[in-house]
Structure formats: C-alpha cells, structure tokens
Amino acid sequence: MPERNPCLKSGCPGFCCQDIDIEITKSERTRVFPTAIHVDSMKELAQIKKDNLQGLYYTEYSRKGLEGGDFYVIVINGPCPNRLSDGSCLKHDEREYAARNFAIGCSDCNVIRKENGLSPIFIEPVE
Numbered sequence: 001m002p003e004r005n006p007c008l009k010s011g012c013p014g015f016c017c018q019d020i021d022i023e024i025t026k027s028e029r030t031r032v033f034p035t036a037i038h039v040d041s042m043k044e045l046a047q048i049k050k051d052n053l054q055g056l057y058y059t060e061y062s063r064k065g066l067e068g069g070d071f072y073v074i075v076i077n078g079p080c081p082n083r084l085s086d087g088s089c090l091k092h093d094e095r096e097y098a099a100r101n102f103a104i105g106c107s108d109c110n111v112i113r114k115e116n117g118l119s120p121i122f123i124e125p126v127e
C-alpha cells in the first residue's frame, strides 16, 4: 500500500522511522515489533540508546492516568526493520498508534527533516 507517497514525494524516505524511542502498548509490541529485545529497566534502555546499540529494545513503562495500564518504551536504534527500501512500512495496516498519530508536516516531522538536511514542509488543512 503506497502509504508514504506524500513523504516520498517530499524527498523523505522515512526519517521518522529510525533512531527514535516511542511509547507502545503491549499488543503493539507483539504485533508490530516481534523481534524487539526485552531489557529490565529504563536505565538499561537509556544506556542502550546512549551507546547507540543497533536494533530494537524495550522495557516496561507505567504512566498514570492512561487507560490500559502498563506500556512499553521501545528504542529503535538505526532503521526500523519494518521500513522498506522505498520508505513505506511493512506493517502499515497494523502500525503503532504513535505512527498513526505522526502527521507529515507536524513540528516534530519538520525537526527530523531539518536534522536530515531536508526543508520543512507545511500542509494546509482541508476544510
């Protein structure tokens, strides 16, 4: 499914799908990142991020006030293994909420674009 056409057309091959850490639910971890490696603590996860150990690592994370109880934080060092060579996502139809909620042209998108030498883009809302 050509889900990333606007991104590809803008010259971005999926820079938001590498070198990131995101909150995911336990079912997203199983469904989208089955090969991720479990570590015992946030401290260990932070060290892995700092050392830039390539791969996917996750640990438990509780955030009060959110339905569903416990979450994970996953660190993706290097490219996400679900990102295909054309920039699209192998798991597009079942991708995590964080990705569904990450819009092209949002402020975080433009920060990532600038970090990777691309100009920011601005999408006009459709009325």
Ligand code: SF4
Pocket: 007, 010, 012, 013, 014, 015, 016, 017, 102, 103, 104, 105, 109, 110, 112, 113
């Ligand atoms: S949302 Fe932004 S950073 Fe992510 S692939 Fe699209 S243009 Fe690139």
Ligand code: SF4
Pocket: 016, 017, 018, 032, 080, 081, 082, 083, 084, 088, 089, 090, 091, 092, 095, 096, 099
């Ligand atoms: S699962 Fe897909 S949307 Fe999520 S980080 Fe990986 S490539 Fe990006």
